Structures are given as structure tokens and as C-alpha cells.
Amino acid sequence: MKEKNPWHTPVTIIITVIGVIAIVALVTVAVLQNMPLLQKYKYGIVLDAGSSHTSLYIYEWPAEKDNNTGRVEQKHSCTVDGPGISSYASAPPKAGESLRACMREAEEWVPKKRHHETPLYLGATAGMRLLDMENKVVSDKVFEAVKGALEKSPFSYQGARLLKGQEEGAFGWVTVNYLDDRLKQGLETTGALDLGGASTQISFVSDNYDGSESPSNSVTFRLYGNDYTLYTHSFLCYGKDQAQRIRLAEHTQSGPKIVADPCSHPGYSETKKYSVLYDSPCVSDRKPQGAPETFDHTGTGNFQECQEVVKKVFNFTKCKYSQCSFNGVFQPILQGPFGAFSAYYFVMDFLNLTDTSITLEDVKEKLKLYCATPWSQIVQQHPKTKPKYLAEYCFSGTYILTLLIDGYNFTSVSYSDIRFIKKIKGSDAGWTLGYMLNLTNMIPAEAPDTPPLPYAGYVSIVTIIAVLIFILFLVSVRPLWPHCSKQQQIV
């Protein structure tokens, strides 16, 4: 007689099928629910309206990490043709028009469906600060022109404004430390040294600075659960272009027809207009009376003498604080490391002096040789470099060393704590990224909660538990199993 196989009872079959379906469903739901979404990105655009030129930066971050945990990276940058927006004082509408080509480029780089939700900001720095001091009506017109141009774009325009020097310094510091992952991990921070054309910024955290001395130099942040009291100062007129004017103003106090300049190469000669040299609030009050219309700017290429004239740009006499950098400005004891970017990098990179492990004496020796090189040889060796930049590297290198050593008090030891940088992990060092991170609340005050397990670990655990449940289920229905002994295999 045929004994009925207990596995073939309808109840057992139904229970088994339901059990298997339930386990598969459990694993599927858990995995799908927690699976990373297909990588989609969000974007932000910042225009840096500097004194010498405007740059547009497009930033990108994973869309599903909108809860401040995603990494923001620079996707693209575009340099606006022509000078900085402050140079359009006599024709403000052209300042708006000048942005058009880069804005079109941005439209191509940012996916069309993201255009309307992509925030667009413009921040103007020292060039516009000077124009604002000189003629507020005109600077307002320039802002109106750029606002008009940006409002027409398909992006979510969030405003065009003048950045305070303190903001420029602080956001540069945020950028450097964000890109270096120092904020999220609560590591010792890197100071930021930014050299522009019209202003220069120094920002760092020092154990000796709690903001009580010279509070106007302090900015406090709470980022990823850590408190920072940042020292920051922006020196208006101490960017390299304005410092060059101050120095030449020193040379031309008596309104001479010929200026023999130790910071220009021997054999260099250029006819310049007094009206152009003195056309800046940084020097306008020093314009010599009865000067001729032009002067011949000639070079002697003497580094030591250049250092002496550059030092005169700084005032070291007065300090009402415990310690100062220059011009009576408080500065706490330097605490490194430091990242030096913008014109610091352009100049030191050109001069092959970005390696700060070489001694300061060697750096000065190299600069001395460079300054003494005849102009004809310099032009011959660098046919592709803009003559405007080429003519100024001797001055700019000397200015950078003087600013760092005499101005900020870097020593031959702490000089090696400086890194001359252009980019960090593919993103330009500068204030723009820090500015956008701040305005989009991308850096939380508190450290975001991290999931207790990484995704792969989570999937493994769910699968193992499901398999265990299945085995338990099989064991629990064991009484219904067919018996394996020979006698029971009667079919």
C-alpha cells in the first residue's frame, strides 16, 4: 500500500510557499528601501567678481545627500573675458554684457532640468569695494547691470552683493578646510592666505586668540559639532596691483619724468600716465601737484633695493594691541599650516618658488637673480606670458616675501608651513565655495547622524537573518518531513 508523502499535504505546501515568499519579500523590500538612488546631482553657481577679472564656478553634489553629508565639488569654471566689473564704471551696462558668454557656458554644463533650482550668486570683492568708496552711484549702476544680466538667466538668481573683507577671508578659510576634510573630521585647521589684486586676506585659528582682543577680527563658527574662533583680516589696497601703485606713488612723489625702478628688470622701459597710476582711492590723495602727463618707467633690477621700497608700503610704527601685523592691525601668534592661493600661487608658481622646503635665503637668492635678469632675456624666455604679468613678477615676488615675513611675521622656520596652492582635490581655493556652502546651509552646525551600518553590511545582515528564519522554519516543520529509513520508503 502506498504511504502518503507528508510533504505533499496541501497545508505543508502552502506553509512552505508562504514562508519562502515572505522571506524573499522581506529581503527585497529591505534592500530596495535602502538602496542608494541612481546618482543624481544638484548644482550651485557662484561668480567671483574680482578686481582684475570675474570667474564663474559651477559646483556639484549628490542629490540624495541633500542632508548636508554629500561632498560638494567644483564641476567647471569659466573666466569672463575682459577686466573686472569695477572697470566698467564709465559704461556699466557692459559689465552685465561681459558675463554673457560664461552664463551660456553654465547653461550647457548644468543639466536643463536642474536649471530652475540651481542657485546663482555673485559676490564682488575689493575692486568694487574701492569703486564703492570712490563713487557709490556708479558702483550701484554696475551692480544693477550685473543683476539685470543674471536675472535673465534660467537659474535661480539669489543676489549680487559686495562682500565684506572679513567675509572674503572667512569663506576662503572655510573652502580650504572643507576641501581638506578638516572640518568634518574635527582636525587641526589650515590657515588661509589670499592675495588678490586689490586686497589681501589672512585667516587662521590660533590657540592664543579667543576674540576678546580686537573683536572685529573674529568670526565664530559651529561646524559639524565643533566651535571655531577664527582670526581674519582683509587689508584693502594691499592686493598686489594696488600695492604696486602705492609703491610707485612713493617713487613719484616729486612728479619726475623718469622713474628708475629697482623692482623692474634692467632694460625695461614703458611710458605710463600719471592719471592712470593715481586713479585709485589707495593713492589718489598722494598725486603730485604739477606732475607731467606721463613718466618713463625704467628698471634697474636690484632685489635688495626693491625690498627696501616695498617695505615702505607697510607701516610698522604703531600698535595699540599686544601684537600687530602692520598698519596697527592686531594679529595673534601665527599658527600653521597655511594654504596660500590666488596671486600667491600665480606668482610663486611662475617663479618656480612653490617649494617651501627650500630655505628663505635660497628663495631670496633666486629672486635676486631673477630681478637682475635683463628684460630682453625675460621676454625671450617667456614669449607666451602676458607682458603685463611678466613685467611685474620681480615686484610681485618681492612683495609676497615682504608681506609674509615683515608683514605677517612668518619666520624662516614657519615659512615652511606655507603651501602655495591653486586647487584642492580639483576645486579652486578661494572664497566662492565657502560662500555657497554657507548660503545653502550645506555645512551643518552639528555632526550629522551616520547610519550605524554601511549599506553592504546592512544587506548582508538582513540576508543572513532571513536565511536563518528559513532554516528555523524548515526545522519547525520537521515532523512533517518524509522519514528517511528504508522501511519508510515504501512507495
Ligand SMILES: Nc1nc2c(ncn2[C@@H]2O[C@H](COP(=O)(O)OP(=O)(O)O)[C@@H](O)[C@H]2O)c(=O)[nH]1
Ligand atoms: N600671473 C598671473 N596673475 C594673475 C592671473 N590671474 C589673475 N592674476 C592676478 O592675480 C591678482 C588677483 O586677481 P583677482 O582675483 O581678480 O583680485 P581680487 O579682486 O583682489 O580678488 C591680480 O593681481 C591679477 O592680475 C594669472 O593667470 N597669472
